[in-house]
Amino acid sequence: MTVALELRQTIARAKRRDVAFVALGIAALLFAACTFVALFLDMVSDGAARLNGDFFTQFASRRAERAGILAAWVGSFAVMIVTALFAVPLGVSAGIYLEEYAPRNRMTALIEININNLAGVPSIVYGLLALGLFVHTFGLGASVLTAGLTLALLILPVVIVATREAIRSVPGAIREAAYALGATRWQMVQHHVLPYSMPGILTGVIIGLSRAIGETAPIVTIGAVSFIAFLPPPPISTEFPFLNADWLASPFTAMPIQIFSWTSRPEEAFQANASAAALVLVVMTLLMNAIAIWLRYRLRRNLNW
Amino acid sequence: MNDEPKKPDLATLAKKAEARELNFFYGAKQALNKITLPIYDKRVTALIGPSGCGKSTFLRCFNRMHDLYPGTRYEGEIRLQPDDVNLLSREVDPIEVRMRLAMVFQKPNPFPKSIFENVAYGLRIRGEKRRTVLMDRVEQALKDAALWNEVKDRLDELATTLSGGQQQRLCIARALACDPELLLFDEPTSALDPIATASIEELIHELREKVTILIVTHNMQQAARVSDFTAYMYLGDLVEFGWTDDVFFRPQKKQTEDYITGRFG
Numbered sequence: 261m262t263v264a265l266e267l268r269q270t271i272a273r274a275k276r277r278d279v280a281f282v283a284l285g286i287a288a289l290l291f292a293a294c295t296f297v298a299l300f301l302d303m304v305s306d307g308a309a310r311l312n313g314d315f316f317t318q319f320a321s322r323r324a325e326r327a328g329i330l331a332a333w334v335g336s337f338a339v340m341i342v343t344a345l346f347a348v349p350l351g352v353s354a355g356i357y358l359e360e361y362a363p364r365n366r367m368t369a370l371i372e373i374n375i376n377n378l379a380g381v382p383s384i385v386y387g388l389l390a391l392g393l394f395v396h397t398f399g400l401g402a403s404v405l406t407a408g409l410t411l412a413l414l415i416l417p418v419v420i421v422a423t424r425e426a427i428r429s430v431p432g433a434i435r436e437a438a439y440a441l442g443a444t445r446w447q448m449v450q451h452h453v454l455p456y457s458m459p460g461i462l463t464g465v466i467i468g469l470s471r472a473i474g475e476t477a478p479i480v481t482i483g484a485v486s487f488i489a490f491l492p493p494p495p496i497s498t499e500f501p502f503l504n505a506d507w508l509a510s511p512f513t514a515m516p517i518q519i520f521s522w523t524s525r526p527e528e529a530f531q532a533n534a535s536a537a538a539l540v541l542v543v544m545t546l547l548m549n550a551i552a553i554w555l556r557y558r559l560r561r562n563l564n565w
Numbered sequence: 566m567n568d569e570p571k572k573p574d575l576a577t578l579a580k581k582a583e584a585r586e587l588n589f590f591y592g593a594k595q596a597l598n599k600i601t602l603p604i605y606d607k608r609v610t611a612l613i614g615p616s617g618c619g620k621s622t623f624l625r626c627f628n629r630m631h632d633l634y635p636g637t638r639y640e641g642e643i644r645l646q647p648d649d650v651n652l653l654s655r656e657v658d659p660i661e662v663r664m665r666l667a668m669v670f671q672k673p674n675p676f677p678k679s680i681f682e683n684v685a686y687g688l689r690i691r692g693e694k695r696r697t698v699l700m701d702r703v704e705q706a707l708k709d710a711a712l713w714n715e716v717k718d719r720l721d722e723l724a725t726t727l728s729g730g731q732q733q734r735l736c737i738a739r740a741l742a743c744d745p746e747l748l749l750f751d752e753p754t755s756a757l758d759p760i761a762t763a764s765i766e767e768l769i770h771e772l773r774e775k776v777t778i779l780i781v782t783h784n785m786q787q788a789a790r791v792s793d794f795t796a797y798m799y800l801g802d803l804v805e806f807g808w809t810d811d812v813f814f815r816p817q818k819k820q821t822e823d824y825i826t827g828r829f830g
Contacts, residue, residue, distance in 0.1 A: 363635070364635065431674070433670060433672060433674035434674055434676060434677075436630065436633070436670065436674070437670065437674045437675075437676065437736070437739075438676070438686075439630070439633060439663065440628060440630065440663055440667065440668040440670075440740075441663065441664075441667070441686060441687040441690065441739070441740075441743070442660050442661075442663040442664035442687065442690060442691070442743075443660075443690050444660060447690055451686070451690075452676060456677060563677045563725075
């Protein structure tokens with residue numbers, strides 16, 4: 261009887277700790293979630309009034325009520341395209357090489373450690389590198405191309421790491437099945453590893469891009485302008501050869517720069533503009549993450565091994 | 566096993582392949598010791614022995630699967646007939662070896678692609694693009710693997726939607742589609758339920774009319790049921806080899822008898 265009683269008391273004590281930890285966990289979660297929700301609501305209340313069609317189709321202006329984010333969102337979009345065009349092929353190729361081809365030796369281990377370290381390098385450092393390399397040495401100027409390349413470098417480690425993790429999740433049995441039928445390494449990668457790891461790779465790419473779109477420091481460093489009243493020339497033209505690369509060399513501004521420039525103005529009205537633009541940026545980022553989740557879900561449905 | 570009177574003289578049987586003095590190493594660890602074993606043409610040869618005896622290691626030498634992993638080394642020969650090529654020779658491309666031999670693995674490992682694409686894959690990497698040829702060969706392979714009637718109306722469905730036993734028969738069809746000279750089975754029923762196991766065993770029994778089979782199994786009854794010849798391995802050595810009924814009923818070595826009768830292993 262007393263033994264059972266003692267046992268019950270011990271269990272009750274242990275369970276109280278269980279409850280205490282759950283409470284702590286929920287509190288931590290709520291703190292994080294509430295902070296974000298509060299910030300988001302604050303942005304909505306400050307900026308929602310400015311969100312109308314004109315806001316997206318007007319250039320920046322000295323008069324707050326006429327100012328819009330046309331140059332900023334087009335600039336961000338153009339830069340993201342360049343970033344993706346460079347970061348995806350480079351990052352995915354590097355990931356495939358490291359995972360499928362590289363011999364397991366010290367050199368490879370060193371490269372792996374450094375790629376992981378690169379993911380932690382402050383973004384301003386990438387900005388300084390780009391200023392020296394792309395702007396001055398290569399003479400690319402403060403252009404869409406420079407910004408795209410800089411952000412591509414910044415997210416390259418993210419893409420490489422995501423690619424490798426996605427590749428590693430393809431079971432060895434599937435690889436052996438392909439090899440046993442006489443596939444070469446590249447056939448195995450091309451027909452099996454790449455298609456099966458595509459959901460993970462795409463998710464990594466989009467997460468990387470959604471980080472790049474919010475980056476401010478590196479593009480400020482390379483000298484992006486904050487006030488600009490024209491768009492980069494369109495990439496498609498009506499004359500032969502119908503494609504036009506001039507947009508790459510165009511000066512630009514981007515969403516975070518526009519927001520930063522407006523918040524540094526004293527007038528109340530510009531603060532509202534900044535809030536509205538920030539809201540747009542947050543929604544863009546959330547949308548990209550939503551697309552990543554949707555893609556992962558869609559493409560993974562077929563992969564149950 | 567009841568065909569004792571018909572048992573022909575071994576010397577008159579054609580060999581499809583033969584391992585000669587085969588040593589195999591994982592790094593410094595020797596996993597196979599001087600294995601010499603004939604594989605008779607159009608016969609089923611079973612490899613039995615306790616876990617870790619090297620039977621799977623031996624099987625994977627035939628299609629050079631060990632080449633995929635660093636630190637592995639072969640010594641000796643595996644001669645494939647009729648052209649008497651040494652499969653383990655450095656001059657022989659492992660890709661070529663794997664195109665001539667086929668393997669079915671322990672766990673069914675279909676590609677997460679359609680049933681059709683699974684069976685057609687070997688032909689595709691051999692450069693076959695003609696749709697009608699692919700269609701015919703896929704159909705024939707699925708028939709040979711006793712799967713055609715179950716899947717003929719759903720060839721475009723994902724192979725991973727099939728049951729475990731069907732998946733394994735699909736893997737057998739995938740292996741058969743390229744007309745392998747030697748078919749290697751690595752414990753093909755160890756992940757299957759008894760009913761699926763029975764259907765695979767029946768299939769192996771039928772397939773020996775068409776192709777030479779080498780099968781690793783941890784299940785002695787299975788070896789007795791499906792094979793013509795049995796090799797008993799222990800700790801990387803080939804202990805005994807002979808007609809299956811001889812190995813099971815008249816083992817020459819005490820060690821084999823202990824294993825067969827369940828005193829050990």
